[in-house]
Amino acid sequence: MKITKQQSIQHLFWRAGFGATPALIQRERHRPIKKIVRDLLHDKNPFLPLTAGENKPFADRKALRSMVRDGMMNRTLLKEKIRQDTEHIRDLNVRWVETMASGRDVLREKMALFWHGHFACRVRNPDAIQQYLNTIRQHALGKFSDLLMAVSKEPAMLQFLNNQQNRKNAPNENFAREVMELFTLGRDNYTENDIKDAARAFTGWGFDAEGGFLFRKNQHDDGPKTIFGQTGNFSGEDVIRLLLEKKQTARFVTGKIYRFLVDDQTADANTNARIDLLANRFYTSGYDIADLLESILTADWFYNPAHIGTRIKSPVELLAGMQHMLNITFEQKQSILFIQRTLGQVLLYPPSVAGWPGGRNWIDSSSLLFRMQLPNVLLQAGQVSVRQKEDGDVNTEGLVRRGNGTLNATVSWTPFEEAFAKVSTDKLPDVLAEYLLQQPLGQTQRTLVMQHTRPDSTHSEQIRSLTAAIMSLPEYQLC
Numbered sequence: 001m002k003i004t005k006q007q008s009i010q011h012l013f014w015r016a017g018f019g020a021t022p023a024l025i026q027r028e029r030h031r032p033i034k035k036i037v038r039d040l041l042h043d044k045n046p047f048l049p050l051t052a053g054e055n056k057p058f059a060d061r062k063a064l065r066s067m068v069r070d071g072m073m074n075r076t077l078l079k080e081k082i083r084q085d086t087e088h089i090r091d092l093n094v095r096w097v098e099t100m101a102s103g104r105d106v107l108r109e110k111m112a113l114f115w116h117g118h119f120a121c122r123v124r125n126p127d128a129i130q131q132y133l134n135t136i137r138q139h140a141l142g143k144f145s146d147l148l149m150a151v152s153k154e155p156a157m158l159q160f161l162n163n164q165q166n167r168k169n170a171p172n173e174n175f176a177r178e179v180m181e182l183f184t185l186g187r188d189n190y191t192e193n194d195i196k197d198a199a200r201a202f203t204g205w206g207f208d209a210e211g212g213f214l215f216r217k218n219q220h221d222d223g224p225k226t227i228f229g230q231t232g233n234f235s236g237e238d239v240i241r242l243l244l245e246k247k248q249t250a251r252f253v254t255g256k257i258y259r260f261l262v263d264d265q266t267a268d269a270n271t272n273a274r275i276d277l278l279a280n281r282f283y284t285s286g287y288d289i290a291d292l293l294e295s296i297l298t299a300d301w302f303y304n305p306a307h308i309g310t311r312i313k314s315p316v317e318l319l320a321g322m323q324h325m326l327n328i329t330f331e332q333k334q335s336i337l338f339i340q341r342t343l344g345q346v347l348l349y350p351p352s353v354a355g356w357p358g359g360r361n362w363i364d365s366s367s368l369l370f371r372m373q374l375p376n377v378l379l380q381a382g383q384v385s386v387r388q389k390e391d392g393d394v395n396t397e398g399l400v401r402r403g404n405g406t407l408n409a410t411v412s413w414t415p416f417e418e419a420f421a422k423v424s425t426d427k428l429p430d431v432l433a434e435y436l437l438q439q440p441l442g443q444t445q446r447t448l449v450m451q452h453t454r455p456d457s458t459h460s461e462q463i464r465s466l467t468a469a470i471m472s473l474p475e476y477q478l479c
Contacts, residue, residue: 001305005029009036010438011308014479015261016040016297017106019321022419022435024103037297041141041290043105049134050095053088053126088126092133093340093347094333097316101323111140111289113316114260117355118253119151119183121160122348127211129348132156144253144287145244148183152240155207161353164206166199168221173199176239178353184243186252190228197225202236250283251275254292261296263307264359274301309438309478312362315343317479318371322471325436327412328378335407339374343367363477375471378409379464417463425459429466436470438479445473 003011009029013020017040020028028036100109115136123129132154139147151157158164163175176198180190204220207213225234228242243249255275263271282292296302313321319339322328330336340346344367345356363371423431429449433441441449452469453462470476 003303003305003308006434007308007438008033008303010435011303011479012036012040012297013106014313014317014321014438015302015311016293017103017110018100018317018324019479021103021325021415023415025435026419033303034298037294040107040297041294043108045105047105047108047138050092050099050137051130052091052095053084082124085124085126089124089129089348090333090337092126092130094336096133096347097320097323097336097340100316100320101328103324107293108137108140111293112137113314114257115140115147115151116347117350117358118256119157120350120353120355121151121154121157122350123156123159125156125159128154128156128159131211133348141290141293144282144289145240147289148244149237149240151183152179152236153205153213155211155213158205158207158213163202166203166205167219168200168203171196171199171203171221175199175205176202179239180243182354184249184252185246186248189246189248189252194227197227197234198239200225201227201234201239205236244287247279247283250287251279253287254279254282257292258296260358261293262302264311266306274299309475311479312359313477313479314356314358314362315340315345315367316347318343318374318477321479322375322378326379326416326467329410329412331408331410335409338407342370368477371477372472372474375468375476377407379411379468379471381408413460413464416467417460420463421459425462428459428462429470432463432466433470436467437473437475439475441470445475449473 006025006029009025010020012033013024016037096109100106100113112133116133119136121129121132132151135150135154136147139150158175161175161178162172166172166175173195177195180195180198181187200221200223204216204218205213206216206219220235222233224231227234227239228246230242232238234242258271258275258278278292278295281295282288285291301307319336337346344362344364350356419435420428420431429446430441433445433449449466449469452465454465457465
């Protein structure tokens with residue numbers, strides 16, 4: 001099957017972002033792919049940190065904990081503190097989704113979403129999680145070496161992986177193990193002794209009352225350690241250096257990025273050969289993320305029909321993509337959290353240190369039903385007939401209040417409709433499908449979609465009803 005230029009452009013914007021509006025596709029489809037990719041990599045907008053709520057110094061939180069220990073704080077005050085922290089994280093979540101949907105610096109936000117799964121982290125301190133989020137966003141397209149070091153020194157990560165408790169004579173191996181298994185080498189590419197001595201090297205790494213990285217020298221084990229066959233008085237920074245010197249780190253990270261952007265199902269000889277070539281370039285470039293992404297997004301095989309319309313959109317990709325396409329705004333922040341929780345991906349609350357499993361794990365009977373209902377609910381004020389997913393997590397439960405089954409959203413239809421103003425009624429279903437789906441509309445799907453139109457409806461009404469119907473097809477779940 002021959003891929004059209006429009007399909008290629010849409011494929012690029014779905015994999016490297018959160019889809020594209022018809023106006024953007026029409027503007028970009030006459031430009032070379034390489035130039036579009038370069039623009040995505042070098043967005044002219046300055047990097048803007050995300051903030052939410054009123055930041056409170058870490059010292060204030062320590063004082064609060066001390067008051068609790070000393071019995072000086074009543075339960076009402078403590079509950080109010082927890083509520084404020086939960087709202088801060090909720091607001092941060094919403095602002096990130098809105099940033100993804102804005103169309104601004106989309107490749108940075110898409111890769112930040114990837115790094116959030118790779119460097120999975122969740123803590124209840126909103127200031128720490130906000131700082132962590134901006135770190136992965138800032139370094140998302142830079143050098144992996146800088147990103148790895150920065151994330152490893154984030155208070156949120158050090159707290160999440162228990163390195164604040166990692167001290168001389170009582171080493172805690174959790175942080176060292178996850179740095180090797182999840183962040184760099186992958187499982188079975190290190191020994192237990194490597195873990196033990198790396199943990200000793202990371203002793204003393206922590207954070208101060210203001211939320212900055214702190215090296216506590218008196219808690220650091222400065223004795224000789226043997227890691228990957230090398231012996232020395234290694235520090236935590238030395239462990240990071242040793243990990244980056246190993247080509248397996250480049251291979252492991254490249255493989256994860258390939259599966260995220262290209263194909264998360266196939267693992268044949270061709271796939272392995274591509275990953276090997278990309279990993280070698282990644283390693284020799286000094287772990288240049290932007291260079292790796294450019295190699296992937298401009299490769300001929302990236303636009304192979306086998307890779308187009310075959311990847312299940314994650315819940316956040318689906319949500320941000322719909323918001324971006326139709327400029328959807330929600331009247332209540334709770335709606336954005338409700339959708340995430342019902343579909344099984346709540347930002348800033350990964351289910352484990354390994355992040356979200358992704359791929360076909362995004363789909364089960366309840367989430368698929370809600371995915372199919374969502375366009376009708378958002379675009380035509382439908383009712384929600386699916387309960388939010390009960391994940392057993394009291395923290396995510398606190399993010400979403402029980403609603404009445406309505407997700408109140410406003411759709412800015414005018415820019416979208418303008419792209420199809422001159423399309424004749426008989427061609428409208430197929431032309432809309434060209435922009436909304438990554439595969440042509442089949443006869444069965446066309447018949448199903450046409451059931452949602454009325455002969456006496458206006459052109460605008462037809463666009464709206466057909467758009468909701470096409471987005472409700474199973475094929476819209478793929479990108």
